Amino acid sequence: MKQNGKINIHGPNLCQKMEDNMKLLLVSPLASKSFLGGDFYFRLPYLGLLKVASLTPPNWDVSIIDEKVESLDLTQGADLVGITAMTPAVNRAYEIADSFRSRGIKVIMGGMHVSKMPDEALRHCDSVIIGEAERLWDKALNDCKRDELKSIYRHDNEYPSLANFPAPNWKLYEGKRYLPVHFLETTRGCPHNCEFCSVTNSFGGKFRNRPVDEVEREIQDLKPFEGRFVLKNVVFFVDDNIISNRKHTKELLSRIIPYNLKWTGQASVNIAKNNEILELCKKSGCMGLVVGFESLSQGNLANMGKTFNTPDTYIDVVKKLHDYGIGVTGAFVFGFDHDDESVFDRTIEFVIKAKIDVCYFSILTPYPGTRVYSQMLQEGRIIDHDWSNYNTNHVVFKPKLMKPEKLLDGFHHALKESFSYTAIFKRLWGNGTYKNFFYPMNFGFRQTVRKTIKNKQHFSYEEDPDS
Ligand code: B12
Known part of the structure; x- marks a missing residue:
């Protein structure tokens, strides 16, 4: 009081x-x-x-x-x-x-x-x-x-409409030591409901798009960053899939062309099939996209419910995005039920061959509310209930085809090999993507990887006598 x-x-x-x-x-x-x-x-x-x-x-x-x-x-x-x-x-x-x-x-x-x-x-x-x-x-x-x-x-049955949102007041973050990037949201929800993802069970199974006018107004109000930064007007669209609704995407991208943004976001592999959207991405300042490849195994993709991902087309997807000057952050998850110890070397080989601009590797993590969480609980496979380890670089469950320790070691091996200086140069050389974005990002990741490996997890779970 x-x-x-x-x-x-x-x-x-x-x-x-x-x-x-x-x-x-x-x-x-x-x-x-x-x-x-x-x-x-x-x-x-x-x-x-x-x-x-x-x-x-x-x-x-x-x-x-x-x-x-x-x-x-x-x-x-x-x-x-x-x-x-x-x-x-x-x-x-x-x-x-x-x-x-x-x-x-x-x-x-x-x-x-x-x-x-x-x-x-x-x-x-x-x-x-x-x-x-x-x-x-x-x-x-x-x-x-x-x-x-x-x-x-809680909401009754419906998810709230995304129209008439008050704009975030970025002044609240002024003076804080953040990287110079504004976050912006244009869509919520996702129909795909992949087994490990929290988005559908949190934001619903339909894409809800914000009115383009309101997004544009929010962009108009953003103040470019001052100071020593090379990139002064960077936006990260937090939408889980920037091409959720093709009509909305086209309108949005056309509208933001005049603002000279440099932006990044996330998209499904399907973006590679749409030249018109890729052209608009290029024109509106898209530097790169996080693409959820998830796995090189069709069996894993079928289990997770992401069958529109087909590993034999991944290299073409990356090439297509590079043709438009768009860098690719390739997201892969290790530890699915079809993953054995060979998954790590196969993935390292792939990211180098495909010339992925940044590798975003995660250990499968059963987050509450996801299908993989219910499955792991039901099968008694969760070995760690400490939420602070649910950060995608610890192993909190028993994988099917390898020991937890092997999953952790393989994950570290994949990180180390993919972020070695040689691998970084092999991946980025000749891509035609934004050098002053992707080189610093890779070097930043490299530092983080070193720390991640140094603070390695110690296991203390009970051995299952049958395994
Ligand atoms: C951008 C993003 C990131 C960014 C930045 C995050 C940041 N700055 O904190 C980066 C890349 C760093 C990141 C990292 C991680 N992320 Co992330 N990330 C996202 C993403 C794509 C968008 C987040 C966002 O801004 N959403 C829009 C805002 C408006 O939604 P919101 O945050 O949920 O907030 C709304 C409500 O939840 C609620 N709300 C939230 N907080 C509060 C608090 C109060 C008091 C109230 C009243 C309401 C309220 O009101 C808000 C408005 O409606 C989401 C997916 C998604 N679509 O949300 C994943 C997501 C949030 N991330 C996730 C994960 C797992 C991670 C990582 C742990 C793993 C990893 N390796 O990536 C790390 C850990 C980061 C950490 N701090 O610990 C999971 C979270 C699952 C979970 N159960 O926690 C998500 C859902 C992805 C997924 N597909 O499952 N992430």
Whole structure:
């Protein structure tokens, strides 16, 4: 409760309605063990909390602390604390929540992990927003002011419309030591529902597109980065598939041509079949796309439900994107049921031969809510329940065709070999893609890989006598 403009953190009804502005602190916790979470080279701004901030009424003073780039003072005052968390950061999120609550400050949690594990989260916080904050956040804030916070807020049956979104206020991130990139979202949802992916079970099985006018307005308001950066106007489209709806994609890409952006995003292999979209990508400043190849095994692709991926066409997909000057970040996952120990060398050979600009390797990780999580639980194959290890560079389950240790060693071997200086030059040489984007990115990954291998996981699971 605020008295004479000061925050009394020990007041009994901290969220009671009052005349003064209330103080909301939003926190993005650091996933200390994460490959891409806590490392200097991937200090990326988090869009989710900016969206939550943008949905907050003006009678709240909002600040955001992202532990990736700054430290969090756990003794500070606030009327309400909102915490986000992906699975590998959730242990830290719970620590933070416990700490604020021990001083009587209310805590609301949201994001991918707690949306799937609300009961677990409620042991550490007062309230959980399940799914998207739009249309729920203002209700929760109002309830909070009246001291009537409910434990769970969820959408009835529908996913919220993406029209009339308030634009994120990037000023909230000013002065923070992020890499110079703006994140922007044009679509949510995905019909593919791949067995390991959290997107369909979180955002639904249909693509929902934002009105192009609103996206364009958001782009107009972005301020190019100042200072020593070579690339000053970089945007990362967080959409899981930039070609979700071809008509929407074409309109969007045509509209953004005049803004001289340099952008990256994610797309399925199907983009290679659409010359018109590739041309628009090129014209609108696309530097590169993350493409989910996932596996070189048709058996794995069939199991995961991604049969539109056909490994014998992958090289042509990469070549086609390179023809348009678009670099390819190739995403591969190791540890599927058809993967034996030969998968690593085959993949290394492939990424070099195909001249993949950046290799994005992950160990299969059963995230709550996914089909692979239910399967692993049912088959009793989960060997590690510590969420901080669910970061795609630890082995938390028993693979079918190799020992967990072999999966980890093979993953490290693949990373080391693909990010050796020789491999980097072999992959990038002659691609015609953005050198001052892909070379630094590869060298950044190389540093991260070295740290990942140095902090190697130690196993302590019980041997199954039958295996
Ligand atoms: C961009 C991105 C990244 C970027 C940047 C992330 C960052 N800066 O923090 C990078 C490449 C670094 C990254 C890394 C990782 N990522 Co990532 N990433 C994404 C991606 C593609 C978009 C995220 C995004 O901005 N979404 C749009 C925003 C608006 O959605 P949102 O964050 O979910 O927020 C909404 C709601 O969830 C909710 N909400 C969220 N937080 C809160 C908090 C409060 C208080 C409230 C009220 C509401 C609320 O409201 C928001 C608005 O509706 C998603 C997939 C996706 N479509 O979301 C995967 C995704 C989030 N990543 C995932 C994973 C696994 C990872 C990694 C662990 C693994 C890896 N090797 O890539 C690392 C770990 C990073 C870490 N910090 O620990 C998984 C998460 C699964 C899970 N259960 O946690 C996803 C869902 C991908 C997937 N296909 O499964 N990632």
